Amino acid sequence: GMGGFYSWRDHLVCLLVDWVYDIPRYLISCIAALILHVCSTYRDPALPSTVEALLDPKVLSLFTKLAIESVQPWECPNQGAFGSDRIWLKATTADKEELHLFAKIPARNAVIRWVLTLADVYRNDVEAYTPGGLPVLLAEAGVNTPKPYCAATKGSRFLLIMQDLRQIPKLKLMNLYEGEASPELAKTVLTNLAKLHAKFWKNPWQGSWGDTTAHRRPLICATTGHAALLVVEKLYPGLVPADIAVGFRDMLCGFRQLRAHWSDARYPMTLAHGDAHLGNMYQFGDNELGFFDWQCKSEEFCVHDVTYFLLSSYPADKLKGDEDALLKHYYDELCRRLAPGVEPPSWEVVKLFYVTKAWHCMVWFVFSAISPSFMGPEMAVNGISRICAHIKRHDGVGVLHKVLKGEFAK
Numbered sequence: 001g002m003g004g005f006y007s008w009r010d011h012l013v014c015l016l017v018d019w020v021y022d023i024p025r026y027l028i029s030c031i032a033a034l035i036l037h038v039c040s041t042y043r044d045p046a047l048p049s050t051v052e053a054l055l056d057p058k059v060l061s062l063f064t065k066l067a068i069e070s071v072q073p074w075e076c077p078n079q080g081a082f083g084s085d086r087i088w089l090k091a092t093t094a095d096k097e098e099l100h101l102f103a104k105i106p107a108r109n110a111v112i113r114w115v116l117t118l119a120d121v122y123r124n125d126v127e128a129y130t131p132g133g134l135p136v137l138l139a140e141a142g143v144n145t146p147k148p149y150c151a152a153t154k155g156s157r158f159l160l161i162m163q164d165l166r167q168i169p170k171l172k173l174m175n176l177y178e179g180e181a182s183p184e185l186a187k188t189v190l191t192n193l194a195k196l197h198a199k200f201w202k203n204p205w206q207g208s209w210g211d212t213t214a215h216r217r218p219l220i221c222a223t224t225g226h227a228a229l230l231v232v233e234k235l236y237p238g239l240v241p242a243d244i245a246v247g248f249r250d251m252l253c254g255f256r257q258l259r260a261h262w263s264d265a266r267y268p269m270t271l272a273h274g275d276a277h278l279g280n281m282y283q284f285g286d287n288e289l290g291f292f293d294w295q296c297k298s299e300e301f302c303v304h305d306v307t308y309f310l311l312s313s314y315p316a317d318k319l320k321g322d323e324d325a326l327l328k329h330y331y332d333e334l335c336r337r338l339a340p341g342v343e344p345p346s347w348e349v350v351k352l353f354y355v356t357k358a359w360h361c362m363v364w365f366v367f368s369a370i371s372p373s374f375m376g377p378e379m380a381v382n383g384i385s386r387i388c389a390h391i392k393r394h395d396g397v398g399v400l401h402k403v404l405k406g407e408f409a410k
Helices: 008-043 051-055 057-064 110-118 121-127 134-140 183-199 222-235 242-253 255-262 303-313 316-337 347-356 358-368 377-393 396-405
Strands: 068-073 084-093 098-106 148-154 157-163 270-272 281-284 288-291 298-300
Touching: 008 222, 008 242, 051 057, 051 068, 051 084, 051 098, 057 068, 057 084, 057 148, 057 157, 098 110, 110 121, 121 148, 121 157, 134 183, 183 270, 183 281, 183 288, 183 303, 183 316, 222 242, 222 358, 222 377, 242 255, 242 358, 242 377, 242 396, 255 347, 255 396, 298 303, 303 316, 303 347, 303 358, 303 377, 316 347, 316 377, 347 358, 347 396, 358 377, 358 396, 377 396
Parallel strands: none
Antiparallel strands: 068 084, 084 098, 098 157, 148 157, 270 298, 281 288
């Protein structure tokens, strides 16, 4: 057998369900995405196919709805991003106003472009910046995000133009290759996540992935999960301990039960950023913070973002000693910001989700680590080792098995 919670027969049935039900649906979606990609690439010139096209003042004027007289490329920072093709621009308007802009379109790499189109990542990101939509509600909540100038999709193409954050006073851009969050920075991040979650409490944004929205979450099936884990184990031998690898396979087999636990009506849903690691945030001014790259925004219980942030961005050697205080800081901030009369979640539920949501982090890191085109080796090793340490520390495999037994169900 495969060990763990399920027998080899259970895993076999799970894989058969994949091939009879999930994978055919997935393949149909793949074919549809491929047709969409081909049609939009060769027949629809409505959106630029290269970022260099934006160096034409007429093209940039068309999409920003500004009178651009001149434009030139601007220095490019190292962000370690692979999912899109990006350019930084310095433009001058007819009124002699100087603008610094950032623009991105789908990745040049055809495989990455196809996968992210299929997974609805591009649409989910661009939709977050549609002027007059989500940016207005984020501003009302005091949640900072870059000012958008254009957010457009057509077929499998998209174009996103926004302010270049480097022009913000006292700006500090961060990424996971250069450092981790200090306790002070972590509290600032958690406070801002509490603002976001309180604003959308029991009213998730309908343009995001979810159970009740029009946009379903990307498919997680056992076959692709097993394959991804095998690739990661080959690329990084010993990175995933044997007991956690067994737990990961159990999680794949019982993913529908785990997802049902996360989506239980007893746990109020909110808007989650979905990819709340340090590289998708920026600091500015006097201890202000903002978020960008909303491509994984989703309908989730609030601890979804908290767990992902701490497991992706907080020093592994300090998390054990600091996590209770950081989790309590977030909880207090959330309770303080919820509307009068709104009942907050219990502290016990918050702690439970802090354990079970580690499996969500594990799924995303394992799937991303299969290729350096999606996640660099340093980020993959640091992230997966940090998640595995958390799972061991909190008996995450044992808690997972309790979820699969239905011990936390009504």
